[in-house]
Amino acid sequence: MWPAFAFILGLVVGSFLNVVIHRLPKGESIVFPPSRCPACGHRLAPKDLVPVLSYLALRGRCRYCAHPISPRYPLVEALTGLLFTLAAFFYPPSPQAFLTFAFLALLVALSFIDLDTYELPDSLTYGLLFLGLLSAYLLSFPRPFSQALDGSLLAAGGLGLVAGYGAFFLRRFREGRAEVPVGPHQVHMAALFGALLGPGVGMALAFLTWALSGRTGRPVVLPDRITLPLLPLAWILAPYLGADLLSTLKGSLLSAGGLALAGGFYWALRPQEGGGEEEEPVAMGYGDVKLLGALGAWLGPYSLLALFLGVLAGAFVGLAFRQRKVPFGPYLALGGVVTFFFGEALWRAYLGWLGL
Ligand SMILES: [Zn+2]
Structure with a gap:
């Protein structure tokens, strides 16, 4: 029945x-x-x-x-x-089952809107994010709140940095225009500060530059040509400076994710002004960053598996049908659904295959 x-x-x-x-x-x-x-x-x-x-x-x-x-x-x-x-x-009839229905429904809507318009509406991505965090907080479903929050920030931070480096290479290392009061520059700064000082202080410093940019009306940021090359250096040197690589990396991603999701939320709430201002001039579009961040709230650390499956499916379809412009949202959503139901089983099978 x-x-x-x-x-x-x-x-x-x-x-x-x-x-x-x-x-x-x-x-x-x-x-x-x-x-x-x-x-x-x-x-x-x-x-x-x-x-x-x-x-x-x-x-x-x-x-x-x-x-x-x-x-x-x-x-x-x-x-x-x-x-x-x-x-x-x-899931048997339960709040958990209905939350899962909402998760799936939001992903179906996001996928088809992305196919039509190459955009992922903020109302749906942030709806997915907040519903996932709320469900984690109230019911520890699908995973405990700390995992949901970390998963969301790590995922958004990771993809935000990929987008940052992508844009930097596409521009041939020329400096992109800095957004006022907040844009990808703050995300990259947060990653660097987070690597050096931990996620809390890293995020706080980046938020401070956001506030200063807002106050002065000018971008108060470090240029990408400083932050983006220094960031991998900070990761590589971490073990020699008495920090461990994993926590340095985690500090970067958490901090960058915080700025990416908070910055995206700021732009989502800000009333639109006549289309003069470009919202987020990054290669991949922060829509995907926000979607993966939202998936992170539901999948925790498994959001990286969702990303991997999404890239795999997207690349496969892109090659098979020789499409030039492939919206990434539907593939991320597919990766998210597969990971939601089968992620832990896939991961265990993979570890078993490696003999671990
Ligand atoms: Zn008709």
Whole structure:
């Protein structure tokens, strides 16, 4: 009974996700107005909106104008239904099961919006992040709060630095424009300070430069051509300076992740001004950084496995279909879902294969 209920709930939620995927990027209301045919504008009746079945009954055409309906609508519904069913096999009826449904639904919406627009809306990435942290805090689900917080910061910090180095190489080592009051520069500084002074002090110093930039209206930052080359040097030299490599690395990533997620949140809340200002001019786009940070809140340290699986799947599809521009969000989401259900088993199998 429970898996069947989960499947039907998934179909219904999937039908709602279609509306979210369609309307959220345009800034339209998700609740109102009621659904209409995008071709003829005829208002859709409840009998037209039964997940999957309406599409099959109408043979993929609008009842009113016979315009073909995109097969993506039933696909999103069926996918959500199947994912919810999978979750139902892992969790009995419980708050944990419904939190898992929310995790999956948010990832489906994010994936298809990224496919359509190459963007990951902040409302959904930060929704995923905060829901994961809240669930960890209240229920220690899916993992304890300290692991959720560390996982989220490590993941966002790690991918934020990859994006930083990527942009630095693409610009051929020329200095990027520093954002006021906060941008990738602070993330790179936080990583360096975090390596030298630990995550707490590192983050505090970087936040201080954010505050100073905001106060003065000018970027108060160290240039990337200083922070980015010094950072690996700090990691390499750590063992010779009496620190251990792992805690130095962790200090960098935690600190950078704190700045990346807090900075991203600042820009998400800031009212948009006429599109004059470029938000985050980095090679990979901080959307992926925020998404991986959000996955970290659910996966803890296994978020690195999700990243690895995402890169693998993205590279495979990119090569197989010779696509030039591949949105990374759907692959990260796929890696996240696989890791959520099978991460520990995969990891144990891998260690077993290595003979450990
Ligand atoms: Zn129509």
